[in-house]
Amino acid sequence: MTSIRRDFLWGAATAPHQVEGNNTLSDWWAREARMPGAEPSGDAVDHYHRYPEDMRLLADAGLNAYRFGVEWARVEPRPGQISRAELAHYRRMIDTAIGYGLTPVVTLHHFSSPRWFAERGGWLADEAIEHFRSYADTVTSILDGVEWVATLNEPNMLAMMTMLAAAMQRGDAAQWQSPTVKGATQVLLPVPDPSIGRRFVEAHHAVRDIVRERTGANVGWTVANQAFTAAPGGEQKLAEVRHDWEDLYLEAARGDDFIGVQSYSSQQVGPNGIIPYPPHPDNTMVGTSYRPDALGIAVRHAWGATGGVPVLVTENGIAVADDTRRIAYTAEALQHLYQAIDEGVDVRGYLHWSALDNFEWGHWEPKFGLIAVDRETFQRHPKPSLAWLGNIAKTGKLR
Ligand code: FCB
Secondary structure (H helix, E strand, O other): OOOOOOOOEEEEEOOHHHHOOOOOOEHHHHHHHHOOOOOOOOOOOOHHHHHHHHHHHHHHHOOOEEEEEOOHHHHOOEOOEOOHHHHHHHHHHHHHHHHOOOEEEEEEEOOOOEHHHHHOOHHHOOOHHHHHHHHHHHHHHHOOOOOEEEEEEOHHHHHHHHHHHHHHHOOOHHHOOOOOOOOOOOOOOOOOOHHHHHHHHHHHHHHHHHHHHHOOOEEEEEEEEOOEEEOOOOHHHHHHHHHHHHHHHHHOOOOOOEEEEEEOOOEEEEOOEEOOOOOOOOOOOOOOOOOOOHHHHHHHHHHHHOOOOOEEEEEEOOOOOOHHHHHHHHHHHHHHHHHHHHOOOOEEEEEEEOOEOOOOOOOOOOOOOOEEEOOOOOOEEEOHHHHHHHHHHHHOOOO
């Protein structure tokens, strides 16, 4: 039988822009208005006001951890101007989580930046890292008692978004589709430019040092793991693609306290590059293949590429309307995770994406949540998968 740690984190995750609502000072708010075919985030699911209820639902189900983020645009609405009220808001979230017995896992940056930051050239500007460092420094003032901090969420996806934002700036807006929803018309995503990736590595290391200096938290970052495998003849290309897509970011985590693994699906690499997800009736609402085994591939690869940095699964989930499929997918994914633990990978926890159905970067259609939300009344409707995952959390036993 797999033995998991007594302090194993069992939880769910969200990102501020996807759930809070009215994040009007962020670059994403502006972008939604310009992205072809995008829906606005609007009130989102009003998590900004309703987080106590949401946390209570997670805790009542049996979970012991909650990953959420701090929204930079709220904390620093203008360069150097800090909102004490917003800092106090996020401190209340931390206290509320702890009060419910949920270990907070706090993300400092989850895709969205302040609008002023974007207008000054975003991540490509000379002062970008200094701006991020100074914001992170401010946030450390509210992190007392927080044991887990993620600096940047998915820097590899963020590199790609940065490239697309630059294309949009040049008037090439037709390229802008949701970064995560692979609709029939979606162009293949550009390979994240390693020179942008290296800026994120620098930003991550700078902020990691500050968090370590000022807090007692474990610090790391989270990577969008692709669980790439080679199609016949694709072995050499696989190494190349893997480097630019993820190994650059995984190798930069050597020396971190944990590596956040985020896994949804798996993709093949052929001699000419990444092979698009083949059409299949089981494909998810974001167009990816149904691949619960991806989590095992991702966790093993992250463990190897980081040289044995402890793994925290910071996201794993599936966009499906039918909740029984979510349970089936997650049950299988957890079996693969347990196999990796049996093989000796040091896994510290599993945080499901997502606590709530939410704003999937331009789209409301994909359903990733353990809890459904009526977007007019904001009423919460926990799905059977929430109680199901909570039961696993209580015993650690998969059946
Ligand atoms: C990840 C993001 C998260 C969500 C899931 C589905 O890439 O970190 O915000 O969009 O995918």
